[in-house]
Each structure stands twice: as structure tokens, then as C-alpha cells.
Amino acid sequence: MTSHVTLRRPDDWHLHLRDGAMLRAVAPESARHFGRAIIMPNLVPPVLTGADARAYRDRITAALPAGARFTPLMTLYLTEDTDPADVVAAHREGVITAVKLYPAGATTNSASGVRDFDRVRGVLDAMAEAGVPLCVHGEVTDPDIDIFDREAVFIDRILDPLRRATPGLRVVMEHITTADAADYVRSVEDGLAATITTHHLVINRNHILAGGIRPHYYCLPVAKRESHRLALRAAATAGDARFFLGTDSAPHPDGAKESACGCAGCFTAPHTMSILAHVFEDEGALDRLEGFTSLYGPAFYGLPANDDRLTLVRDDAPLELPAKLMTDDGPVTLFDPGFALHWRVTPN
Ligand code: DOR
Ligand code: ZN
Secondary structure, eight states, rough: OOOOOEOOOOEEEOOOOOSSSHHHHHHHHHHHHOOOEEEOOOSSSSSSSSSHHHHHHHHHHHSSSSTTTOOEEEEEHHHHHHHHHHHHHHTTTEEEEEEEOOTTSSSSSTTTTTOGGGGGGHHHHHHHHHTEEEEEEOOOOOOOOOGGGHHHHHHIIHHHHHHHSSTTEEEOOOSOOOHHHHHHHHHSSEEEEEEEEGGGGOOHHHHHHHTSSSGOOOSOOOOOOOOHHHHHHHTTTTTTHHHHEOBBBBOOOHHHSSSOOOOOOOGGGGGHHHHHHHHHHHHHHHGGGGGIIIIHHHHHHTOOOSEEEEEEEEOOOOOOOOOOOOOOOOOEEEEOOOOOOOOOEEEO
């Protein structure tokens, strides 16, 4: 049995770091293992302008432990009022790496997102021209569409027409949860990729709902049936550069999750690499872990891979992990994969 695996330092191509006390608690968790992360802009209020992104980047950097080598890659939150010139300037100046599209009302803090896609056409055209990638939360918000169908319907109704209307726009379909999305991404040769989270490789919808409701497994897009989880595992472990890691690690204080109307989000940053090594080992694909976590994401974004490395060692004894991260906003429960973890990250 393989006892260790060495990778280029991984990156997280979709991460929620929040702000204030939560930011100070969770930023060191990502910085411990990851070299860079695409930082989601769904703060309250959202990160709307280049100036907002610059200020948020400074707050993140201030929250990192001394000596951390972690680069936050900033995004802007696309609204119907986004100024194309501001986006292009922020990208040219290296302040932002991408722009995030939330359909209005799709998920946590998405109220300022896009309702009428014709109203963002000018920004999308400018982004295509300037080479600014668009990260997409791929769910329709139409209340008549069943929540388990919202991703597949989004591809047909919104994403495919949007891509055809804006040739040259580079698009990342974020946190895909369905075989439909994996198939769609595979149907396009260039300019379209998908991130896959750690938790969607581990849970299906039964984990959320069978035998009692488990709020810490609730996220958006919600986990689908088992056949979709298996399709995601196949995509992630295939060595296909169109699929790479975006954890969507999304901390909420336990009180906000364990509630009559609980928030969406799984907090996976601290032990994501241990879980992924387990998943890839299960699939007989440990040799493909590095592509997924460390090579394909930078290649899509036109960046070099990190030049330092991280080693995972397989211990016989299971890792002892805390169940919760304590923050000044209250405890945050770590995602429980439901199996013992044996892959330990070094240096830690
Ligand atoms: O589960 C999720 N949580 N999905 C999202 O799209 C947003 C995120 C959050 O911000 O909590
Ligand atoms: Zn997210």
C-alpha cells in the first residue's frame, strides 16, 4: 500500500473566507495547506468594485499568520450595475482574478445577483475581450423548478445560451453536483472548466435527509442522488484538466446551521487534503490527485503551479481531528466525512 504522496502545493479555486472574526479564524486553516485560493465575494455588503476587492484583500492578508505564503485571488460580485471599465482595470492591475456570477437569490448572500442576463451583456463582452474568467453559480432560481433539478436546468436555460452569446468568455462552472454538468463540461474542448468540492465527492442527498436531518451536510447546490456523486468522482479522478478542486469551504457558526432555517455551507478547509487523499486512494487514483488539486486549476487560470510541495503520509492510526473550530463568532463544525482519515499532511 502506498504510504506517502508528494504534490505541488495545492490551490483552492473556490473558497469563502468571510470577514471579521470568522475571517481571522478560518484564513489560517486554508493558508496551512493551500498556496492560493479564489476568494468568493458574497460578503454583506458584497465585494462590488476593484476598490472593495483591494480592501478585502488587505483584510485577508492581515488575518494570515506571520510567515504564511498564501495568496488570495480576488473576485468581484457581478451585478446588473457592474461597471465594465472597473472590472477590466481591476484585472489589469492584478487586483482581481475573476468575476463571480450569482443568479439573484440562488444562495447565501446572493440577493444582489443577476436577474436579467441581458443587463450584464456589456460586462461579459468586456471580460471576454480582456480575458477575465467568469465563475458561475450554476442554479436557476425559478421557484417552479425542483431544487434537485436547478443545476441541470441552468445549463440549458442560462449557461449554454450565455456562452454562445459571448464567444471567448472563459467560464468556470463552480461546485458541480450532477452528471449533467460533468457531461456538459466534457462536451466543450476549451474555455470551460468546472470546480468540484470535497464534500460532493463524499456525500449524496441521503446523507442530508435519511435517518434525521443533518444541517452540516446542507450546502448549495445541494448534494444529489448517488449516481451523480459517482459521476463527480469519475470526473475528478479521470486526469481530465477541465475538472479541478474548489472546496467551497463555507463556514457558518453552528447556531446559523442548526436552526429552523439553516444556512447552506460545509466547512472543509482544515481537512480537505486528508479527505481527498482518501477518496483518490479509494478510486485507485492517488497518482491523479496532484493534477486535480495543484496543476489543472493554475493551467486554466493561466498561472504557474506552485513551486513548493506538500506531502501526505498514510498513518495506520486514524487522525485525531477536532470536531469544531472555535471562533469569536461561535463554534463551527468541521465536515464529517463519515469515515476515519489516515492521510496526514506534512509539514502541517
Ligand atoms: O453552500 C454554499 N454556501 N453554497 C454557496 O453557494 C454559498 C456558500 C456560502 O456562502 O455559505
Ligand atoms: Zn461558494
